Amino acid sequence: MEKLVGFAPIIISIITSLIICLVIRKNKKLLLTFSILLLIINVVLGCYTLKTPNFVLLGDEKIEINVKSNFSDPGVEASIHNKDLKEKVTTDGQVDVNKVGEYTITYNLKYLISDETLSRTVEVKDKETPVLTLKGDSEFTLYSGATYNEPGCTAMDNYDGDISAGIETKKEEISDKKYKIIYTVKDSSGNEAKIERIVTIVDPPKPSSSKNGVIYLTFDDGPSANITPHILDILKKQNVKATFFIINYSDANEYLVKRIVNEGHTIAIHGYSHDYRSIYSSEQAYMNNLNKLQEKIKNSTGVKTTVTRFPGGSSNTTSKFNPGIMTRLTKLVIANGYQYYDWNIECGDAAGAKTKEQVYNNVVKYLSKKKSNLVLMHDFSGNNKTLNALNDIINYGKNNGYTFDRINEDTPAIHHGVNN
Ligand SMILES: [Zn+2]
Structure with a gap:
């Protein structure tokens, strides 16, 4: 229907021109002038009718969102001469917010002779750092000579789950009687978490003097x-x-x-x-x-x-x-x-x-x-x-x-x- 409406002025002008041409075919000068005038009118009319629709992305071309968060597609604007063409747009591509990755959404507009495609990338990223939890106290007192028995540490990640097995520990001296254990862990997206435990070495209590008898x-x-x-x-x-x-x-x-x-x-x-x-x-x-x-x-x-x-x-x-x-x-x-x-x-x-x-x-x-x-x-x-x-x-x-x-x-x- 739109195609008929769009081409109607052209068809009408061609029919009208033919009738006029038949009427004034004897007068060559008039015919030439009229033909040139007609050509100009037709070019202007054609250009107006076949003008490219306004078709643009709303929002950014590249969007980054955190995994497991909500995503709502901002969509596109599609119109011609203030006429909304959104219904003519077909959208393709899904974003899985629960899975880290890069997704593409394409929007296609077919209207009259125009056939345009826009695309948008949505990157689902894991930006949250894992949570490290110490087992036992964060400050630990150890008698000198005793063996430090690591109480352990757990790591939970919003995306990877339990990643305790990937925890790395490092010992760092603070003084000759104090050191810290540094626990670090990285999730699959490279977010790093860190936690520390301070270990203080003290002399064991001296036994009181022996009680003879x-x-x-x-x-x-x-x-x-x-x-x-x-x-x-x-x-x-x-x-x-x-x-x-x-x-x-x-x-x-x-x-x-x-x-x-x-x-x-x-x-x-x-x-x-x-x-x-x-x-x-x-x-x-x-x-x-x-x-x-x-x-x-x-x-x-x-x-x-x-x-x-x-x-x-x-x-x-x-x-x-x-x-x-x-x-x-x-x-x-x-x-x-x-x-x-x-x-x-x-x-x-x-x-x-x-x-x-x-x-x-x-x-x-x-x-x-x-x-x-x-x-x-x-x-x-x-x-x-x-x-x-x-x-x-x-x-x-x-x-x-x-x-x-x-x-x-x-x-x-x-x-x-x-x-x-
Ligand atoms: Zn016994």
Whole structure:
């Protein structure tokens, strides 16, 4: 229809000219003048009719948007002689705002004899930096000589998701007692994030001076239903405080853990499991075993104990299947706020002593007023020899001027030499 309207003036002028030409064909001069006039009119009319439509992009030719943001196409302007031609425009090309990339949108206008195409590029970019989150504190205190155990860091990106595996760490000295760990990560679009952790090295607290003439009775591997209650009864009667290095306990034995605390003894950690093979398989395994029991004791009693003893002692060689593990662990437990206690007298109830007399002799023979006496005993199930020797050991100590005490965080630590 528009084509007819557009060409109508031309057609009408041609018909009119033909009629006029027929009428004035005898007068050559007039015919020539009229023909020239007609030609001019036709050229002007034609140019006007076939004028190119106004067809331009609205907005920029190149648009950048952030991934996952909204995009609305600004479109084009298409008109001729104030007549809107937007309906004549066909648009091609899609922008996926969820996918980084360069997209092209083309706009085509077909009107009369004009056929024009415009195009626009939309670049979907990931401009957001990933978010780094430190596990553990951003300021970390480490005892000198202890191994820094990296707590780790996570990186989440709005586009790539979890990119923690790509985190790079770098250590930078601040002073000889302070350094920082710098964590950096880049997402797939090259946006870089950075976070730091400050590590300060301090000297470990010095053990207080040794308490000569004090006997610290310690019971390992309990609690047991048939020995621990009787040991507690004797201690209560004698008004002696002791220390219990316990392992995991059943619900039925939880009351014994509560009794230990309520009756003024020290609840201490031997380890959730006592199995050498598993607990000494790695530093992580050992610390998990320690922390797990610490948490359980806290839930049972409200006490967060940091007093601990290595299964087998810090001098054990049963951990040799993992070379150097004791060298590392003895530093690591202290760096994690624990103190470990070995012993300097053993009653032998887990190593050869078969009678209460043997247990008694193994202890009293080695007591000395010139040292603090840390006595290793056990309250595991069925250990009657120790149970039956306990009263006599306490009486011997009292009669010979010794005092009894429980271990607490201030008690001077007794450490064996490390053999692995
Ligand atoms: Zn043990």
